[in-house]
Amino acid sequence: MTLPNHGSANPPAGPLAGLQVVELGSFVAIPSAGLALRQAGARVIRVDPVGGAPDVRRWPLGRDGRSLYWAGLNRGKESVELDLASAAGQAALRELVCAGGAGGGILLTNLAAKAWLADDLLRRDRPDLIYVQVTGRADGGPAVDYTVNAGSGLAYATGPEDGMGPVNQALPAWDLLAGCHAAFAVLAAARHRAATGAGTFCRLPLEDVALSTLTTLGYLPEAQLTGTSRPPQGNQLYGTFGAAMPLADGSQVMIVALTGRQWRSLLEVTGTAAVVAALETALEADFSDEGQRYRHRKVLLAVMQPWFAARSAEEAAGALRGSHVLWSPFRRLAEVAADLTAAGDGGAVWPAEETGFGLNLVTEGPASRDSHRPPLTSVPRLGEHTESVLAELTADRTRPT
Amino acid sequence: MTLPNHGSANPPAGPLAGLQVVELGSFVAIPSAGLALRQAGARVIRVDPVGGAPDVRRWPLGRDGRSLYWAGLNRGKESVELDLASAAGQAALRELVCAGGAGGGILLTNLAAKAWLADDLLRRDRPDLIYVQVTGRADGGPAVDYTVNAGSGLAYATGPEDGMGPVNQALPAWDLLAGCHAAFAVLAAARHRAATGAGTFCRLPLEDVALSTLTTLGYLPEAQLTGTSRPPQGNQLYGTFGAAMPLADGSQVMIVALTGRQWRSLLEVTGTAAVVAALETALEADFSDEGQRYRHRKVLLAVMQPWFAARSAEEAAGALRGSHVLWSPFRRLAEVAADLTAAGDGGAVWPAEETGFGLNLVTEGPASRDSHRPPLTSVPRLGEHTESVLAELTADRTRPT
Numbered sequence: 001m002t003l004p005n006h007g008s009a010n011p012p013a014g015p016l017a018g019l020q021v022v023e024l025g026s027f028v029a030i031p032s033a034g035l036a037l038r039q040a041g042a043r044v045i046r047v048d049p050v051g052g053a054p055d056v057r058r059w060p061l062g063r064d065g066r067s068l069y070w071a072g073l074n075r076g077k078e079s080v081e082l083d084l085a086s087a088a089g090q091a092a093l094r095e096l097v098c099a100g101g102a103g104g105g106i107l108l109t110n111l112a113a114k115a116w117l118a119d120d121l122l123r124r125d126r127p128d129l130i131y132v133q134v135t136g137r138a139d140g141g142p143a144v145d146y147t148v149n150a151g152s153g154l155a156y157a158t159g160p161e162d163g164m165g166p167v168n169q170a171l172p173a174w175d176l177l178a179g180c181h182a183a184f185a186v187l188a189a190a191r192h193r194a195a196t197g198a199g200t201f202c203r204l205p206l207e208d209v210a211l212s213t214l215t216t217l218g219y220l221p222e223a224q225l226t227g228t229s230r231p232p233q234g235n236q237l238y239g240t241f242g243a244a245m246p247l248a249d250g251s252q253v254m255i256v257a258l259t260g261r262q263w264r265s266l267l268e269v270t271g272t273a274a275v276v277a278a279l280e281t282a283l284e285a286d287f288s289d290e291g292q293r294y295r296h297r298k299v300l301l302a303v304m305q306p307w308f309a310a311r312s313a314e315e316a317a318g319a320l321r322g323s324h325v326l327w328s329p330f331r332r333l334a335e336v337a338a339d340l341t342a343a344g345d346g347g348a349v350w351p352a353e354e355t356g357f358g359l360n361l362v363t364e365g366p367a368s369r370d371s372h373r374p375p376l377t378s379v380p381r382l383g384e385h386t387e388s389v390l391a392e393l394t395a396d397r398t399r400p401t
Numbered sequence: 402m403t404l405p406n407h408g409s410a411n412p413p414a415g416p417l418a419g420l421q422v423v424e425l426g427s428f429v430a431i432p433s434a435g436l437a438l439r440q441a442g443a444r445v446i447r448v449d450p451v452g453g454a455p456d457v458r459r460w461p462l463g464r465d466g467r468s469l470y471w472a473g474l475n476r477g478k479e480s481v482e483l484d485l486a487s488a489a490g491q492a493a494l495r496e497l498v499c500a501g502g503a504g505g506g507i508l509l510t511n512l513a514a515k516a517w518l519a520d521d522l523l524r525r526d527r528p529d530l531i532y533v534q535v536t537g538r539a540d541g542g543p544a545v546d547y548t549v550n551a552g553s554g555l556a557y558a559t560g561p562e563d564g565m566g567p568v569n570q571a572l573p574a575w576d577l578l579a580g581c582h583a584a585f586a587v588l589a590a591a592r593h594r595a596a597t598g599a600g601t602f603c604r605l606p607l608e609d610v611a612l613s614t615l616t617t618l619g620y621l622p623e624a625q626l627t628g629t630s631r632p633p634q635g636n637q638l639y640g641t642f643g644a645a646m647p648l649a650d651g652s653q654v655m656i657v658a659l660t661g662r663q664w665r666s667l668l669e670v671t672g673t674a675a676v677v678a679a680l681e682t683a684l685e686a687d688f689s690d691e692g693q694r695y696r697h698r699k700v701l702l703a704v705m706q707p708w709f710a711a712r713s714a715e716e717a718a719g720a721l722r723g724s725h726v727l728w729s730p731f732r733r734l735a736e737v738a739a740d741l742t743a744a745g746d747g748g749a750v751w752p753a754e755e756t757g758f759g760l761n762l763v764t765e766g767p768a769s770r771d772s773h774r775p776p777l778t779s780v781p782r783l784g785e786h787t788e789s790v791l792a793e794l795t796a797d798r799t800r801p802t
Contacts, residue, residue, distance in 0.1 A: 016593075068622045072622070143727065155636075187592065188442075211750045217573075326545050333558060333624035341625055
């Protein structure tokens with residue numbers, strides 16, 4: 001489906017119009033929480049120490065040396081620099097947090113254990129404060145996605161089947177999930193406040209996001225039950241049928257058959273129904289059960305491999321397109337970027353010409369509402385809104401930096 | 402921090418008390434969206450076709466053969482079975498969605514293109530409907546986490562540095578993120594409805610969650626800018642200093658130094674400050690810049706490796722504990738599960754004795770609010786609440802299954 005990304009003179013205001021959030025935190029979790037709120041229409045003020053937080057020059061860098069990472073995570077926000085080492089800067093921050101009327105009084109931060117940012121200190125001025133704190137470890141100690149992932153057990157369940165060592169995820173998935181949970185927690189608390197007048201102090205340790213998620217999905221309960229650790233599955237799916245199949249041209253295609261319909265369709269496309277039926281009888285297996293497809297995956301994959309190995313990516317795609325099989329070619333980032341650039345406007349990611357960045361791939365998030373996407377907002381310069389925001393929202397209109 | 406998980410006779414109601422959500426979807430994205438809403442206090446009714454959706458026996462399985470995966474994703478929900486192939490079952494589903502008064506009229510689903518579930522059909526009975534649809538591909542076609550990840554470009558940026566092929570994530574990170582975005586979208590739409598009376602149709606393709614996230618973090622803009630694909634980094638961090646270091650006992654420890662303070666602390670702990678300073682001069686580098694630490698990571702890691710290779714996990718931990726370095730041992734799932742079981746009550750994951758599951762690791766999500774966690778809820782049996790929910794919420798009190 002193609003939706004207009006811009007060109008609409010009066011885009012509908014986002015659903016969170018009227019909400020005002022102050023964000024104090026760097027890297028992914030807190031900035032992505034603020035970003036989700038901003039993309040849904042909230043006003044988000046990101047506060048940084050003078051010169052920027054440690055993420056201000058984080059790779060990758062754009063044409064002009066500015067961080068594409070910082071740009072992506074802070075698009076559409078107002079940027080305020082404060083001297084957070086000084087009492088005046090700390091007081092200005094607290095004033096910003098408490099400002100904003102009924103839709104304000106919201107703080108997102110990953111700072112913990114700072115007396116000048118203590119919940120009860122802020123709550124004195126704003127009893128209905130919504131304070132969402134993302135910490136690292138559950139005990140309050142520092143941690144980042146990569147250390148949390150190492151400690152979670154997941155890295156030893158990732159990568160090649162014969163792999164001996166842990167394999168990290170390239171995606172900071174725990175940070176992103178923590179950020180989304182934090183944005184959700186802001187809205188849950190705002191609903192509670194609207195109903196009762198009460199504020200909320202919500203704590204979300206990154207470590208608990210990982211442990212709780214690995215419990216919900218069964219990884220940790222299974223390990224507790226069996227006393228063993230699930231080994232890495234390579235590119236196969238655990239407990240069902242899915243694998244990366246090499247093709248004649250050296251590329252690979254991911255195929256997945258979760259349901260009976262998808263499985264039967266895979267047998268049909270690859271012409272392996274008769275061989276697989278004979279195997280089923282000989283092995284006394286029931287391949288309508290995905291667990292049994294998983295147990296016998298090696299022989300099943302071996303039976304199918306020749307069909308894939310004899311076909312180019314184009315030929316395999318041609319056959320799979322008409323089937324019920326879930327499939328996708330494995331693509332490289334540059335191919336995806338080129339395709340998105342060629343596709344132009346209309347998707348969740350599109351190419352835009354921007355001052356300082358040149359032609360750039362941009363996004364306003366994955367959601368569309370009532371067939372509209374949010375219009376493209378611009379990337380702030382660090383500190384660009386310091387004076388205007390302080391003048392608007394604090395009593396002392398001198399710049400305390 | 403240790404919080405009570407149970408024993409509180411009158412736990413505070415969650416912030417979303419009064420919200421009623423109907424969920425129709427299987428596997429991870431939609432069930433995890435419903436779970437987040439439920440853990441924050443909403444009433445969530447999961448509807449399945451008779452006999453259950455295709456995820457009902459998904460591995461891993463518990464002691465009694467029930468799916469630990471299904472249990473984790475549906476804990477605390479009400480389970481309703483309907484014959485969704487029949488007009489009566491479809492009508493009952495629509496009636497459930499539209500019920501619930503001011504806090505009801507909310508549907509989370511991954512079904513698309515079903516005429517009987519069309520947005521405008523439901524909206525006729527409930528103009529303020531909140532309809533959140535998670536589809537697979539952006540064009541509406543089917544896709545799952547593993548095919549979306551293959552197509553996103555990320556798998557070719559994951560795994561060993563010298564790896565030739567794509568490496569999938571073991572975590573269905575896109576599903577989890579899509580679920581959290583969907584839960585967020587429900588609350589954003591509920592806020593909009595409270596302010597304006599208007600409903601929302603929100604569409605969230607799994608593919609767009611991946612592409613938008615990889616754009617926000619700079620992966621795709623970088624590939625567009627350079628025309629090349631970021632190669633896999635092994636267990637190192639891109640653009641900064643972080644790596645998995647092998648220890649004397651065969652285990653590994655993840656170390657990360659993002660800031661100047663963390664970097665200087667790492668040099669101090671490992672006793673490499675003088676060698677690194679000499680290198681800095683000889684290489685005409687400036688290691689206070691994380692980008693330069695990344696460029697020269699091979700030689701820097703080689704300088705530090707002997708310190709780690711000479712120490713056991715315990716010895717390394719003893720030295721790192723007092724430092725500013727971010728670090729964690731790589732653990733296996735069974736170690737993590739054993740530690741959580743031994744730790745008992747108080748964390749986000751704890752052991753509980755449950756009918757049908759025995760001693761089991763359980764969670765009510767990562768968040769605590771005002772120093773309370775939600776109390777443990779129970780796992781429904783498939784269809785356990787069919788009669789009670791239909792009797793309460795539909796006009797025709799006969800069971801249409």
